[in-house]
Amino acid sequence: MPRVKAAQGPAKRHLAEQFAAGEIITDMAKKEWKVGLPIGQGGFVCIYLADMNSSGSIGSDAPCVVKVEPSDNGPVFTELKFYQQAAKPEQIQKWIRTHKLKYLGFPKYWGSGLHDKNGKSYRFMIMDHFGSELQKIYEANAKSLRSLDILEYIHKHEYVHGGIKASNLLSCKNPDQVYLLDYGLAYRYCPEGVNKEYKQDPKRCHDGTIEFTSIDAHNGVAPSRPGDLETLGYCMIQWLTGHLPWEDNLKDPKYVTDSKIRYRKNIASLMDKCEIAKYMETVKLLDYTENTLYQNICDILLQGLKAIGSKNDGKLDLSVVENGSLKAKTVTKRKKEIEESKESGFEDMECSSPQRSPHRPTRSRTRKRAQKYVRCCEPAFLFFVFF
Secondary structure, eight states: OOOOOOOSSGGGOOOOOOOOTTOEEEOTTSOEEEEEEEEEEETTEEEEEEEEOOSSOOOTTOSEEEEEEETTSOHHHHHHHHHHHHOOHHHHHHHHHHTTOSOOOOOOEEEEEEEEETTEEEEEEEEEOOOOBHHHHHHTTOOOOOHHHHHHHHHHTTEEOOOOOGGGEEEOSSTTOEEEOOOTTOEESSGGGOOOOOOOOGGGTTOSOTTTOOHHHHTTOOOOHHHHHHHHHHHHHHHHHSOOTTGGGTTOHHHHHHHHHHHHHTGGGTSOSSHHHHHHHHHHTOOTTOOOOHHHHHHHHHHHHHHTTOOOOSOOOOEEEETTEEEEOOOSSHHHHHHHHHHHTOTTOOOSSSSOOTTOOOHHHHHHHHHHHHHHHHHHHTTSOOO
C-alpha cells in the first residue's frame, strides 16, 4: 500500500463519490471484488456490501464489506496501518493460544488496494461483514460481550482504539461472540516501547464521538489506555440506563466536558454503588502512562458474578435476578419495558432505549431516573461482563 499522508483535519477530507452496485475493484493481491449496496457512512468513509467477483448480484448476506475513502483522506489508511503492524493473523492466533482464549474479537482483513474512478483515486479495505451493533443486540436480549480481551490485546501491541462506541461493537453468527471494529482512530501511543507524553493540543479537542469520548480527548490529549477504558465505561452506563446526563447538550462541547469532569469527581452522583461504579472509580485513578492491570478490572466484575452465585461461563446473558433465580429479560418491546419499569418503581422512565423521546425529561429528573435504573439493573450488569 503506497504511503499516503493523512489529511490534517476533517475540513480537508472529502466523501467518496458513490460506487454503483456491481462495480469491480481489484486488491493488491490481484483478487477481484464486486461491490454491492451501501450499508453505512461515517467519518468520510463509505461502506458497501462486497463479495468475490461472480456472475450473481451481492445480497444482504454478503460475507464481506468494503470501506472506501478518497486516497488523500486518512481513516482507512490508519486502520490498514494498525492491521499491518499490530493485528496480523499470526499475532492474533499466538495471543489466543498463550492467553487460553476461545476467540479474540477482531474482524478478518481480506485485502486492500487503490481504485481509480472518474480520474480520482480511492483507497479501499475488505473486511468481514458482521450483524447487529451492540445496542441492537442489547435490545434483543444480548448474549455476551468480551471487549476487555480485545482492548488488552490492542494496548499490549502499542495501540489504543480511540473510538469505542456501540456502533463499533458488533456480533457475528455466534451470539456469544462480539467483535470490536473500526480502527480509523487507532493511535500508536507507545511506538518502540516509548510512551507518548501527556500534552494538550487545542487542534485535537473533542476528537471522537462526543458523548463517549474521554475527558483527556476533550482537552486535546492524544488517546491513551485509560481513555479507552473511560470511554467503555460511558458506553456501559448508556447501555444500562438508556441515557447519559450530558446527551441533551451535545452541541455544547464545554458543557459535555464540564459534566464529565463533575461526575468523575463524584461518581456516586451519577450512579449508586455497583460494579460499573467500581469500574469507573478504578479507571479514573489510572495514570496516562500507567500499565493497566486488566485482571484487576476483570476481578471487579467477577466479584459481582460471584455475589449472585454465578460464574464466567462464556455465555453472558442480560438477565435480572428474582428471588435468587435468573429470569430472562427482553427489552425490544415498549410494552415489556413499561411492565418492567413499573416493577422497578420508576413507571415514568422515558430513557430505557437510545431513541430520544420527544418529551425528554429535564436533566435532573433524568439523572435521578438513571440512578434508580442502575440500581435495579445492577444484577443485569453482572452478566454483561467485559473479559
